[in-house]
Amino acid sequence: MKPKKQIFMVTTSILALVLVAWPVHGATIKGLSKYEGELPKLKPLTMSADPICESHHHGKEVLPEVLVLGANQELANVFVYVKSGLPAKDFPAPQGEVVITQEGCQYKPHVLGVRTGQTVKILNPDGTLHNVHGVSKKNPEFNLAMPKFRTEITKVFDQEEFMFxxxxxxxxxxxxxISVMKHPYFATTGTDGLYQIADLPAGTYEIEAWHERMGAQTQTVTLAEGETKEINFNFSKPSK
Ligand SMILES: [Cu+2]
Structure with missing residues (x-):
């Protein structure tokens, strides 16, 4: 092999190696949701209408999920998502399925995003009758009885639909x-109040954070390739 050709081949191989080892990194947004203001007194749930539900909690107090907080008023169940700014294209198909379970007669998770076309598995390990009623508008409304022997049903939502x-x-x-999303850029905060949305293409986005009782708020963010930015959301009780 001629030395010139050899040098060319070595250079090409090094270049290829660099490209493989240094892929294009997506951008990330992450942050914290907190609740500000006075803490309302939440009335514990009464499950005595169904002794099976009650028995799952072994006498422990169960609070409603309208306001779930961490130790320092971190706010859980905030759905953060890219509202606008994404390129108009089809995003990669969702990986795997989403599971909603009915545990101690409460849905877990309480707030979730699923993708259009994704399989949603609804479980009933409670040993009692549940009736799963989805009050969706863009997707057909559904109403499915789950007697104790029916421990699993699946649903697929074809239409994008925000929070039903x-x-x-x-x-x-x-x-x-449930929010049916056509893209994968969403996350729900846990009791640590944290969320993270990764692998975003560079761009300017409108980011919305939604809470079932405290409404939605948006912030605009511009992300360069591979950049990470922090966006925090503070929620308080609506004034009326
Ligand atoms: Cu039920």
């Missing part, structure tokens, strides 16, 4: 919120 309620017609305290 899921409720149980047997146990009026049961409720969850």
């Amino acid at each position: 309620p899921l409720k149980c017609d047997v146990h009026p305290w049961m409720g969850a919120w």
